[in-house]
Amino acid sequence: MSLHRQGRAAEAATLYRAALARDPRAFEPCYLLALLCYQQGSMAEAHRLILRAVEVKPRSTDALALLAGVLLALDRPSDALRACDQILALEPADTNAACNRAAVLARLDRLDEAIAQYGEALARRPGLMSALLNRGTLLARRGRYQEAIADLDRVLASAPNNVETLINRGNVLAKLDRCEEALAQYDRVLTLQPANIDALSNRGATLKSLNRVEEALASYEKALTVNPRHVDSRFNCGNLLLDLGQGEAALAEYERALAVDGRRTDLLVARANALARLDRTDEAIQAFEEVLERAPRDTDALLNFGHLLARLARHGDAEAAYERLSAASSGRADLLAKCAQSLANIRLFEPAARDFRRVIELEPEDPAAWCGLAHCLSSLCDWNELDAVREKIVALVAAGKRVDPLLYVRLVDDPAGQLACARGYAPSAGAGSARVARSGRDGKIRVTYMSPDFRKHAVAFLIAELFEQHDRDRFEVFGLSLGPDDGSDIRRRIAGTFAQFHDVRLRSDEEIAALIARLETDILVDLGGFTEFGRSGVLARRAAPVQVNYLGFPGTLGADYVDYIVADPVVAPFDQQSYFAEKIVHLPHCYQPNDSKREIASRLFTRAEVGLPEHGIVLCCFNANFKILPPVFDVWMRLLKNIENSVLWLLAAGDKQTANLRHASRDRGVDPGRLVFAPRMELSEHLARHRVADIFLDTLPYNAHTTASDALWAGLPVLTCRGGGFAARVAASLLEAVGLPELVTNSLADYEALAAELAGDTARLRSIRSKLEENRLTCPLFDARRSCRHLEAAYTTMYQAVVRGEAPRSFAVEPISPRVGLGVPA
Numbered sequence: 170m171s172l173h174r175q176g177r178a179a180e181a182a183t184l185y186r187a188a189l190a191r192d193p194r195a196f197e198p199c200y201l202l203a204l205l206c207y208q209q210g211s212m213a214e215a216h217r218l219i220l221r222a223v224e225v226k227p228r229s230t231d232a233l234a235l236l237a238g239v240l241l242a243l244d245r246p247s248d249a250l251r252a253c254d255q256i257l258a259l260e261p262a263d264t265n266a267a268c269n270r271a272a273v274l275a276r277l278d279r280l281d282e283a284i285a286q287y288g289e290a291l292a293r294r295p296g297l298m299s300a301l302l303n304r305g306t307l308l309a310r311r312g313r314y315q316e317a318i319a320d321l322d323r324v325l326a327s328a329p330n331n332v333e334t335l336i337n338r339g340n341v342l343a344k345l346d347r348c349e350e351a352l353a354q355y356d357r358v359l360t361l362q363p364a365n366i367d368a369l370s371n372r373g374a375t376l377k378s379l380n381r382v383e384e385a386l387a388s389y390e391k392a393l394t395v396n397p398r399h400v401d402s403r404f405n406c407g408n409l410l411l412d413l414g415q416g417e418a419a420l421a422e423y424e425r426a427l428a429v430d431g432r433r434t435d436l437l438v439a440r441a442n443a444l445a446r447l448d449r450t451d452e453a454i455q456a457f458e459e460v461l462e463r464a465p466r467d468t469d470a471l472l473n474f475g476h477l478l479a480r481l482a483r484h485g486d487a488e489a490a491y492e493r494l495s496a497a498s499s500g501r502a503d504l505l506a507k508c509a510q511s512l513a514n515i516r517l518f519e520p521a522a523r524d525f526r527r528v529i530e531l532e533p534e535d536p537a538a539w540c541g542l543a544h545c546l547s548s549l550c551d552w553n554e555l556d557a558v559r560e561k562i563v564a565l566v567a568a569g570k571r572v573d574p575l576l577y578v579r580l581v582d583d584p585a586g587q588l589a590c591a592r593g594y595a596p597s598a599g600a601g602s603a604r605v606a607r608s609g610r611d612g613k614i615r616v617t618y619m620s621p622d623f624r625k626h627a628v629a630f631l632i633a634e635l636f637e638q639h640d641r642d643r644f645e646v647f648g649l650s651l652g653p654d655d656g657s658d659i660r661r662r663i664a665g666t667f668a669q670f671h672d673v674r675l676r677s678d679e680e681i682a683a684l685i686a687r688l689e690t691d692i693l694v695d696l697g698g699f700t701e702f703g704r705s706g707v708l709a710r711r712a713a714p715v716q717v718n719y720l721g722f723p724g725t726l727g728a729d730y731v732d733y734i735v736a737d738p739v740v741a742p743f744d745q746q747s748y749f750a751e752k753i754v755h756l757p758h759c760y761q762p763n764d765s766k767r768e769i770a771s772r773l774f775t776r777a778e779v780g781l782p783e784h785g786i787v788l789c790c791f792n793a794n795f796k797i798l799p800p801v802f803d804v805w806m807r808l809l810k811n812i813e814n815s816v817l818w819l820l821a822a823g824d825k826q827t828a829n830l831r832h833a834s835r836d837r838g839v840d841p842g843r844l845v846f847a848p849r850m851e852l853s854e855h856l857a858r859h860r861v862a863d864i865f866l867d868t869l870p871y872n873a874h875t876t877a878s879d880a881l882w883a884g885l886p887v888l889t890c891r892g893g894g895f896a897a898r899v900a901a902s903l904l905e906a907v908g909l910p911e912l913v914t915n916s917l918a919d920y921e922a923l924a925a926e927l928a929g930d931t932a933r934l935r936s937i938r939s940k941l942e943e944n945r946l947t948c949p950l951f952d953a954r955r956s957c958r959h960l961e962a963a964y965t966t967m968y969q970a971v972v973r974g975e976a977p978r979s980f981a982v983e984p985i986s987p988r989v990g991l992g993v994p995a
Contacts, residue, residue, distance in 0.1 A: 178205055196225045200232055207239055215239045230256045230263065237269060246276040264290045268300050275303075280311050281500060298324050302334055309341045312503045317341045332358050336367050343375045351375045364395045370402040377409050380677035385409055400426045404436055407443070414675040416447040434460060438469045445477045453477055466497040468504050472511065479515045488517055495524055502531040502538075509541055518545040519825060536565045540576045547579065547795040548822075550829040555798075566590045574699045578724050579795065582870030582892045584748035591727025592750065594699065596709040598730050599678075613645045614968050617690040617713065618667075619681075620721065621652035621702030627875035628696055628721050629659045630852075635762040636666035638957035644964070647688050649673050649681065652702040678706035685712040691971075692964050695731070698722025715967045715977075718751055720761065723874070723896035725749040732977040733967060735960065736760045739902035740895050743979060748894075752977045754963050757984035758949035759906035761899065762956045763878050770857040779858055780845050785814030786928045789862035789885065791847070791876050794822045796868040797830075804921045805866060806837040812928045818862055821846035859883035863934060864927055869917070872900040881907050881945060886937050888912050888927070890920040906950035909941060958985050
């Protein structure tokens with residue numbers, strides 16, 4: 170053994186073999202030779218020898234420990250676990266054995282058991298640094314970040330310069346989005362070890378999270394200068410390049426990394442992602458299938474393969490991938506949440522709700538999971554537990570948790586709560602330019618519209634003509650697209666209205682803010698807010714001297730760095746200013762623009778063609794199903810019971826939604842057959858079929874917005890109930906602007922009574938329809954030119970105020986003279 174310790178391994182091996190030749194069952198030379206082989210990487214020989222040693226002394230804990238190590242090196246963790254169990258059966262208090270068993274459990278991905286095993290070891294030796302470090306690392310893998318930090322801090326208290334612990338602590342802080350603190354950890358490591366590859370690589374990843382892209386690339390490049398074969402740096406660099414839309418460069422980095430380590434599953438998944446991003450679809454599918462053949466439960470592969478299949482509209486295959494992900498994610502709240510959201514994105518709301526519930530079981534205070542569950546339940550029209558879920562969401566907002574404001578607006582008609590929710594959700598103000606107007610350039614005010622919805626989307630259909638009406642002698646108008654490019658006619662139409670149109674969806678918030686500054690933007694108008702693909706982080710960087718919240722999100726953004734919200738006297742009266750972080754600006758009639766060029770098909774539908782009875786009142790609501798909530802549905806069912814031969818015509822969404830609504834009608838004593846569901850169809854024909862209905866019944870607390878405009882444009886009267894918040898007052902604003910204020914009620918009781926009166930008075934209903942048919946061509950609602958002039962007047966007032974150095978203030982725009990008919994100046 171002395172020769173072994175002196176590093177004279179060859180001589181030691183000769184002596185051990187000679188001893189075994191004399192006595193093949195001699196334990197000590199057999200064990201020591203096995204240990205030597207293990208240290209030299211000769212695992213097959215080490216395994217043969219240690220089995221002989223254990224056979225000679227089956228109760229030797231040293232031999233069993235070496236056997237466990239050899240088995241683990243041979244990638245036989247289950248067998249290694251049995252060896253660890255044998256040691257602990259002989260020596261239950263053996264702390265090292267307990268730690269070794271925990272390491273094997275971690276290798277088997279039995280993380281909770283491994284954490285518990287380290288806990289038992291630490292109960293005997295509380296200051297065992299290796300156990301604290303390893304348990305902290307596993308706690309982080311399980312998403313238990315605060316507990317992980319506590320363990321790592323205990324290590325650093327005894328060893329403040331322990332590099333591995335500093336790096337792990339930085340990694341956990343990055344997971345907690347405490348990126349500046351994480352950077353400090355990595356920088357401390359680099360003062361101790363300037364060429365530490367892991368610190369350089371992880372520092373790059375954290376800089377990427379902070380959108381400090383150039384610094385991130387520099388950190389990766391430095392790491393690769395130190396070691397060009399460092400796989401993690403290649404991997405992270407590839408990820409950054411992929412996020413920047415440089416798919417070919419990213420693929421090249423992944424290929425270089427795989428040339429070093431071709432077995433790493435995360436690299437293979439990343440390569441498949443790059444192929445998918447490059448639209449090399451067949452290769453991407455094959456790459457994912459090869460990964461999953463090798464690692465059937467790899468969660469990243471399952472998640473990203475599901476995303477690719479969903480993008481290809483192979484929803485059945487995508488569901489199968491997500492279901493496999495769900496099964497592989499047991500106990501992992503973070504993975505279950507991703508799985509649930511992915512299922513919800515392809516409208517598989519039932520399995521999504523199941524997985525959101527599983528997240529809540531693991532993380533009872535997770536706001537995103539509660540919001541996800543509420544979205545699924547409301548989208549399914551499954552109301553059994555919705556009240557309880559809504560109450561929990563209200564409580565989370567009251568507790569200062571970060572709750573999705575759009576979901577909150579859908580469920581809760583409380584302006585004070587909506588402001589609190591938005592304040593808690595809005596990103597913190599970041600570095601940005603001061604509020605300095607860029608005046609004196611060419612006399613034109615530069616307005617940049619930023620939207621996730623320059624595509625087939627309600628916002629695009631509303632605002633397209635307004636963009637066309639801008640006065641190019643007074644305004645220079647730019648467009649920034651945050652959402653996907655669907656190649657649609659409406660996108661091409663909108664893009665053609667701007668002096669410059671930029672697709673910035675793959676750029677960081679910082680890069681978008683820099684572009685806005687380069688455009689010398691005077692007024693930045695955010696048309697997205699907290700909706701899908703919205704980028705409030707750009708606003709947080711104070712990208713322009715004047716920043717405006719308009720149209721896309723029906724309420725306050727809750728942030729001091731947004732100066733104004735464009736509204737009208739109905740949706741946001743000045744006496745509600747205390748519920749808005751922005752200053753309220755009133756357009757004279759209706760804040761919502763409309764496109765008078767929307768074509769209504771000439772086809773005259775019959776009731777039979779759309780599945781409606783020939784006689785009787787047709788009550789209609791083409792709002793999204795998630796807007797239908799029990800208080801309004803109860804009103805609708807009482808109307809059906811009291812109005813003979815009436816039916817309710819709804820927009821079809823899915824078999825489960827239809828079944829739930831029919832079941833709800835049966836529970837309320839109404840024949841489910843009196844609910845008729847309209848399939849989706851092309852917009853011009855959808856508008857045309859409105860004409861066979863009698864009354865459009867609005868929802869509360871989230872009104873019809875574009876759908877109310879559609880109905881009114883098609884000549885169908887809309888009956889609404891005005892609520893308390895912005896989203897609950899939109900239809901009232903539309904009706905005021907089209908000259909039908911008599912269809913606005915202020916309580917559900919009045920709403921129900923008026924619907925019953927109109928259904929029973931066909932002459933009055935015909936009179937209202939005639940009035941609407943006349944008004945829609947002369948009233949302000951569908952006058953895009955007048956709406957644009959009013960909006961430009963608002964922009965001019967905002968601009969002049971900032972030029973004078975004045976703080977934002979609420980104001981109302983004076984109405985301009987009306988036109989006579991569409992397209993004819995007054």
